[in-house]
Amino acid sequence: MKKLASVLVMLGMVSVPASADTYRFSYSKLFTQLKHNIEEGHPDIGVAYFMVSAESGEVCPISRAWMSKEEHYEAFDIPASQALPLPLDNQLRKVNPDVFVETPADRNCDISFQVLVDKPVGKQLTSQQIQGWLPQMDTMMENLGGMFASWFMPKAQGVVLHFAPSVTGAVTSSEGNKYPIDAHQAIIDVNRLGDSTTLTLPDAPIKVSPWLPKNG
Known part of the structure; x- marks a missing residue:
């Protein structure tokens, strides 16, 4: 048995001695964070499990994932982002099926959730788009953090563009600035963008998350 992170409190795990580890979770526990996706105030922003x-x-690749309850079984198609594509369904919460996730056996993996842009993002972005996302990201993070989160939660000051491992190079701006892709990520500080800046990406990102400066 592996020690789980705090987000896994009250969630079960079972490992199999093979080339992969299989983790078991309660859908009703995962629903606790997923339910924020249907709240108002952040139409472009959601939360997903990884x-x-x-x-x-780093994100562990998911080789298989499925949900089962007695004779009922449903396999998931895992997207390139490796987000666990759980349905948001209050009836499922009541039924409470088990959720199984299989990852490589050579990694010690925990489940965690992340705030993300919940809309398709292409090879171009504008400063207006990013500026529109940031207050929505703040709202989602405060909702996840609870009643007093706004007192201590740092504000998003940009976005992190996450790319597939094969993507290299840099994101370039219409003002001539370059944002290098390092460890499959490019950080875009909104304070460095003009009001009408356009960013050109070498490929569509697999996900976009908030950037919170470490000294924030």
Whole structure:
């Protein structure tokens, strides 16, 4: 048995001695964060679950994932972002099926949730788009954090563009600035963008998350 992160409190896990580890979770526990996706105030922003390496913080690839309850079984199609594509369904919460996730056996993975842009993002972005996302990201993070989160929660000051491992190079702006892709990510600080800046990406990102400066 592996030690789980705090987000896994009250969630079960079972491992199999093979080339993969299989984790078992309660749908009703995962629903606790998913329910924020239907709240008002952040139409472009959602929250999703990922399996994350406890050592490196990198996303663990999901080889298989499925949900089952007695004779009922449903397999998930895993997107390129490796987000766990759980349906948001109050009836499922009542039925409370088990959710199984399979990851490589050579990694110690925990489940974690992340705030993300919940709309398709292409190879171009504008400063207006990013500026429109930031207050929505703040709203979602405050909702996840609880009643007093606005007192201590840092504000998003930009976005992190996450790319597939094959994508290299940099994001370029219409003003001639370059934002290098490092470890499959490019950080875009909204304070460095003009009011009408257009960003050109080498490929569509697999996900877009808030950027919170470490000294924020």
